[in-house]
Amino acid sequence: MAFTELSAAEKRRYERHIILPExxxxxQLKLKNGSVxxxxxxxxxxxxxxxxxxxxxxxxxxxxxxxxxxxxxxxxIIHFTSDIGRTKLESAKRKILEINPSAIVETYETxxxxxxxxxxxxxxxxxxxxxxxxxxxxxxxxxxxxLGKPNVYGSIFxxxxxxxxxxxxxxxSYRCLYPEPPPPGLVPSCAExxxxxxxxxxxxxxxATEAIKILTGVGTPLKGRLLLYNALDLTFRxxxxxxxxxxxxxxxxxxxxxxxxxxxxxxLKRHGAVADEISVQELKSWQDQGRSxxxxxxxxxxxxxxxxxxxxxxxxxxxxxxxxxxPREGVVVVQCKVGGRSRQAIESxxxxxxxxxxxxAGGIVAWQKEIDTTLPRP
Amino acid sequence: xxxxxVPTALRKLTSNLAEVEVPGSTVGEVLRNLAAAHxxxxxxxxxxxxxxxxxxxxxxxxDIRFLxxxxxxxxxxxxxxxxxxxxxxx
Numbered sequence: 001m002a003f004t005e006l007s008a009a010e011k012r013r014y015e016r017h018i019i020l021p022e023x024x025x026x027x028q029l030k031l032k033n034g035s036v037x038x039x040x041x042x043x044x045x046x047x048x049x050x051x052x053x054x055x056x057x058x059x060x061x062x063x064x065x066x067x068x069x070x071x072x073x074x075x076x077i078i079h080f081t082s083d084i085g086r087t088k089l090e091s092a093k094r095k096i097l098e099i100n101p102s103a104i105v106e107t108y109e110t111x112x113x114x115x116x117x118x119x120x121x122x123x124x125x126x127x128x129x130x131x132x133x134x135x136x137x138x139x140x141x142x143x144x145x146x147l148g149k150p151n152v153y154g155s156i157f158x159x160x161x162x163x164x165x166x167x168x169x170x171x172x173s174y175r176c177l178y179p180e181p182p183p184p185g186l187v188p189s190c191a192e193x194x195x196x197x198x199x200x201x202x203x204x205x206x207x208a209t210e211a212i213k214i215l216t217g218v219g220t221p222l223k224g225r226l227l228l229y230n231a232l233d234l235t236f237r238x239x240x241x242x243x244x245x246x247x248x249x250x251x252x253x254x255x256x257x258x259x260x261x262x263x264x265x266x267x268l269k270r271h272g273a274v275a276d277e278i279s280v281q282e283l284k285s286w287q288d289q290g291r292s293x294x295x296x297x298x299x300x301x302x303x304x305x306x307x308x309x310x311x312x313x314x315x316x317x318x319x320x321x322x323x324x325x326x327p328r329e330g331v332v333v334v335q336c337k338v339g340g341r342s343r344q345a346i347e348s349x350x351x352x353x354x355x356x357x358x359x360x361a362g363g364i365v366a367w368q369k370e371i372d373t374t375l376p377r378p
Numbered sequence: 379x380x381x382x383x384v385p386t387a388l389r390k391l392t393s394n395l396a397e398v399e400v401p402g403s404t405v406g407e408v409l410r411n412l413a414a415a416h417x418x419x420x421x422x423x424x425x426x427x428x429x430x431x432x433x434x435x436x437x438x439x440x441d442i443r444f445l446x447x448x449x450x451x452x453x454x455x456x457x458x459x460x461x462x463x464x465x466x467x468x
Binding site: 044133159180226230 | 385396430431432441444461464
C-alpha cells in the first residue's frame with residue numbers, strides 16, 4: 001500500500017530535499033514508497049546503503065553472504081572495526097537503521113544464483129549492482145533484463161570506475177555493452193589488482209544518485225552513456241552505449257531467454273571432467289591417502305599470509321622466472337583463489353614444456369567452502 | 379596520428395603511458411600498429427587476429443560496433459579509447 005503523505009517528522013528530516021523545487025514533497029514521497037535492492041554490501045554497497053538510507057528510500061534490500069574482514073575496512077565504510085567477524089548484512093543493517101530507523105531493511109544472506117535471483121529481484125523497483133565478479137554481474141544483468149528492472153551499474157578497478165544505468169526505459173542492457181565476458185584470469189580482481197579505498201566511494205555515490213533520480217523521476221538518468229572515471233588523472237568522460245535489439249529489454253527475439261549457469265558462461269567451470277583439473281574433494285582424498293604431490297600457490301604474498309593450504313608460494317607473475325623451483329616430475333597441483341590465475345600459470349608452464357600440472361578447480365575458496373570451513377575466508 | 383587512450387589496467391604494458399600516438403587510417407590499422415609497438419597490449423586486445431569480444435573500442439564517444447568495426451576510418455587527432463570490462467565492486 002502506497003503512502004500518500006509525509007509525517008511531520010519526515011517533513012523536518014527531509015526539509016533540505018523538500019525545498020528543492022525539482023524535488024518537493026512529491027519527490028520525497030516517491031522515495032518513501034520506493035525500494036532498492038543492493039547486491040553486495042562491500043565497497044560499492046557501503047556508500048550506496050548509507051546514502052539511500054539517509055535520503056529516505058523506504059525499503060532497502062541487501063544481498064550478501066560475506067563476513068566483515070579487517071582488509072575490508074579500508075573502503076567498506078558501512079563496516080566498522082568492531083564489526084570484524086560479524087556478517088556484513090548484520091553490520092550494514094545496524095548502520096542503516098541507526099541512520100534512518102524508519103527504513104525497512106530486508107536481508108538475503110545468500111549468494112545470488114540463477115535459482116533465486118528472479119524471486120529476490122522482482123520485489124524491488126531499482127536494482128543496484130555492487131558485486132565483484134563477472135558471473136554475478138551477468139546474472140544480475142540478465143535477471144534485470146528478464147524482469148525489465150533498471151540496473152544501476154558501477155564497477156571499479158584500481159583507480160578507475162565505470163557507471164551507467166542499464167534497462168532504463170528503452171535503454172541498452174549490460175550485454176549490449178559487454179556481449180561476452182573476458183576469459184578467466186585475464187582481468188585481475190580487486191584482491192589481486194588492488195583498489196584505491198575512496199574509489200568505490202565515488203562510484204557508489206554516483207550509483208546512489210542515479211537510483212534516487214530513477215525513483216523520483218528527477219533529472220536525466222545515465223541511460224545510454226557509460227561514465228568513465230579515472231581517479232589518477234581526475235577525468236570524467238562519457239561514451240555512448242547503444243541498444244542492441246538482441247539483448248535489450250523487450251527485444252522481439254531476445255537472446256536472453258532465461259538464466260544460465262554463469263560460472264560456466266564465464267569459463268570458470270566446464271562440462272564434464274577436464275583432464276588437467278582436480279577437485280578439492282579429490283585433493284583432500286589424496287592428502288588423506290598420503291599420495292605424494294607438490295602444491296604450488298600462485299596468489300600474491302598478502303593473500304597467502306591471510307590463509308594458505310601449505311603450498312609453495314610462487315606468485316603468477318614469477319612462475320616462469322622461478323621454474324627451477326617447480327618440479328617437472330611427479331604431480332604438481334597449482335592453486336590460486338578461484339582457479340583463474342592457476343589456469344594461466346599452467347598455460348605458461350605448459351608452453352615451457354611442463355606436462356605434470358593439475359589445476360585445483362575452484363581454488364582455495366572452494367577448499368574453504370567445501371573441505372575446511374574453519375579456515376579464514378580467502 | 380591518432381591518439382589511443384590506454385586504460386590503467388593496460389598501462390603497465392605501455393611503459394605506463396596513458397596515451398599513445400599511433401599512425402593508421404582505420405581503427406584496425408591503428409590498433410595493429412599499437413600492437414606492433416606494444417606486443418603485450420596486442421595480446422590483450424587481439425585474439426586470432428580479431429579484437430576480443432570483451433574489449434570495447436570507441437572512436438570519440440562511439441562504439442565501433444555501431445560504426446564500421448575495425449574498418450571505421452580514423453581522422454588525424456581523433457581519440458580511440460579502449461574500454462575493458464571490469465567487475466570489481468568489493
